[in-house]
Amino acid sequence: MTFDEYIDEANSNFESNNLEYVIEISKKMLIKNQLTKEQTLSVHYNKSRAYFELGELQQALDNLNSVIQIDPSYANAYYNKARALLGLNKIQEALAQYDKAIELNNEYAGAYYNRSEIHFRLENYDLALDDMNKAIELYENNPYAYCNRASIYMEKENFIESIADLTHAIHLEISEPLFYSQRAKAYYFIEDYQNAINDLDTVIAFDKTDSAAFYNRGMSKLKLQLQDEALEDFQEALRLRPDDENLINTIDEINATTN
Numbered sequence: 001m002t003f004d005e006y007i008d009e010a011n012s013n014f015e016s017n018n019l020e021y022v023i024e025i026s027k028k029m030l031i032k033n034q035l036t037k038e039q040t041l042s043v044h045y046n047k048s049r050a051y052f053e054l055g056e057l058q059q060a061l062d063n064l065n066s067v068i069q070i071d072p073s074y075a076n077a078y079y080n081k082a083r084a085l086l087g088l089n090k091i092q093e094a095l096a097q098y099d100k101a102i103e104l105n106n107e108y109a110g111a112y113y114n115r116s117e118i119h120f121r122l123e124n125y126d127l128a129l130d131d132m133n134k135a136i137e138l139y140e141n142n143p144y145a146y147c148n149r150a151s152i153y154m155e156k157e158n159f160i161e162s163i164a165d166l167t168h169a170i171h172l173e174i175s176e177p178l179f180y181s182q183r184a185k186a187y188y189f190i191e192d193y194q195n196a197i198n199d200l201d202t203v204i205a206f207d208k209t210d211s212a213a214f215y216n217r218g219m220s221k222l223k224l225q226l227q228d229e230a231l232e233d234f235q236e237a238l239r240l241r242p243d244d245e246n247l248i249n250t251i252d253e254i255n256a257t258t259n
Contacts, residue, residue, distance in 0.1 A: 001029070003039050010046050019050040026050070041070045048080060057084045075104040079111050091118060109138035113145060120152060128152050143172035147179055154186060162186040177206040177213075184216060193220040211240035215247065227258055 001009070006029050013021045026047045029035065035043065048063035061084050067077040082097035098115040101108055116131035132149040139145065146169040153162035166183035173179065184199035200217040203210055218233030231254050238247045 001025070003029070003033065003035065007042070014049070019054050022050040023047055037070050041067050041074070044070070045077070052080065052084055055087075057087045060084045073104055075101045075108060075111075078104065079108065082111075082114065086118070091121070094118060107138055109135050112138065113142075113148070116148065116152075120148070125152055125155050129156070141172060143169040143176065143179065146172070147182060150182055150186070154189070159186045159190045175206070177203045177210070181213060181216075184220075188216070188220060191223070193223045196220040209240055211237045214240070227254055230254065
């Protein structure tokens with residue numbers, strides 16, 4: 001098999017998700033063919049992709065290290081190393097790999113996006129915000145970037161900015177329930193309970209098994225003194241989560257105050 005034939009075969013099998021075969025032909029290429037450095041890099045990179053998709057993260061890392069040994073300036077390899085390290089819960093090591101990917105390519109939107117998510121997990125909200133701002137600057141039509149930035153704003157108690165970002169996310173992707181759910185949360189924090197209910201109505205219209213949406217809508221209705229309607233929502237949430245002690249206690253408290 002020539003190198004060009006290998007590339008075509010690997011691409012075809014990636015598309016059909018035949019990942020074990022990609023690994024098999026990649027190993028054969030490395031053993032049997034005299035390859036250039038660039039070709040060897042491509043084969044190791046393909047192996048790393050296949051191993052990553054199979055969840056064999058250490059094998060993916062080993063091949064990415066081979067890629068970096070051949071070309072230390074290959075930003076994608078550091079980006080993918082970070083993803084594999086995250087899968088192994090090596091958060092600080094993953095962060096360092098994203099740092100390196102961005103050092104090599106300061107317009108790497110995906111690296112800023114993912115590094116922001118790590119900073120968010122570590123509660124470094126200012127750093128998370130800086131990175132998500134950059135991700136949005138580079139890829140302004142990604143609705144999930146606006147949703148993530150909204151989450152950062154919520155942690156910083158900037159609820160108006162959060163609502164604005166979620167509204168823009170909805171403009172970009174109108175059928176994503178997560179955006180409505182998060183905006184309802186922000187509305188709740190600013191005591192705009194009717195708008196919170198409106199957004200949760202939309203979430204429930206998308207998915208009538210979303211117990212959290214029923215619970216949160218019930219909480220907003222309670223704030224508006226709509227006890228009977230709130231009780232109906234809590235009961236529906238309990239039907240979906242019958243072992244939820246918090247729901248049981250909430251329903252008991254409402255019944256005690258209305259009887």
